Amino acid sequence: xxxxxxxxxxxxxxxxxxxxxxxxxxxxxxxxxxxxxxxxxxxxxxxxxxxxxxxxxxxxxxxxxxxxxxxxxxxxxxxxxxxxxxxxxxxxxxxxxxxxxxxxxxxxxxxxxxxxxxxxxxxxxxxxxxxxxxxxxxxxxxxxxxxxxxxxxxxxxxxxx
Numbered sequence: 001x002x003x004x005x006x007x008x009x010x011x012x013x014x015x016x017x018x019x020x021x022x023x024x025x026x027x028x029x030x031x032x033x034x035x036x037x038x039x040x041x042x043x044x045x046x047x048x049x050x051x052x053x054x055x056x057x058x059x060x061x062x063x064x065x066x067x068x069x070x071x072x073x074x075x076x077x078x079x080x081x082x083x084x085x086x087x088x089x090x091x092x093x094x095x096x097x098x099x100x101x102x103x104x105x106x107x108x109x110x111x112x113x114x115x116x117x118x119x120x121x122x123x124x125x126x127x128x129x130x131x132x133x134x135x136x137x138x139x140x141x142x143x144x145x146x147x148x149x150x151x152x153x154x155x156x157x158x159x160x161x
Contacts, residue, residue: 024097046071081106
């Protein structure tokens with residue numbers, strides 16, 4: 001039992017630092033004839049020098065670029081967009097993030113209200129997990145460990161009987 005708990009605690013400690021590293025957030029919006037893209041690893045850590053690929057709904061590459069040191073990239077919107085755009089940010093080593101801009105957003109004129117709504121959406125994506133969610137996750141792991149120990153003990157008692 002003690003070995004199981006040690007392994008679980010070690011696993012939690014090791015996975016907590018790598019879990020956030022794999023979270024790549026991509027956020028994109030249209031403003032003044034430009035598509036603006038922002039990439040981060042959560043908690044406002046920019047995805048620097050990452051490859052951006054933009055494809056249409058047919059899977060055809062329509063634009064490609066690289067984020068700057070702040071994780072930002074912008075490019076001119078096509079004159080007559082006719083499909084959704086699918087933006088993929090590749091930060092290497094399996095770190096991928098995606099964002100879709102619907103065609104209706106590409107063709108409509110953005111209003112200050114729409115931009116504010118988009119920025120609020122971005123802020124919610126950047127939010128770190130709450131202490132309650134972290135505690136709940138750890139609680140689930142301990143619950144599973146105790147369940148496994150109970151099943152193992154029960155199996156052992158059944159075999160001895």
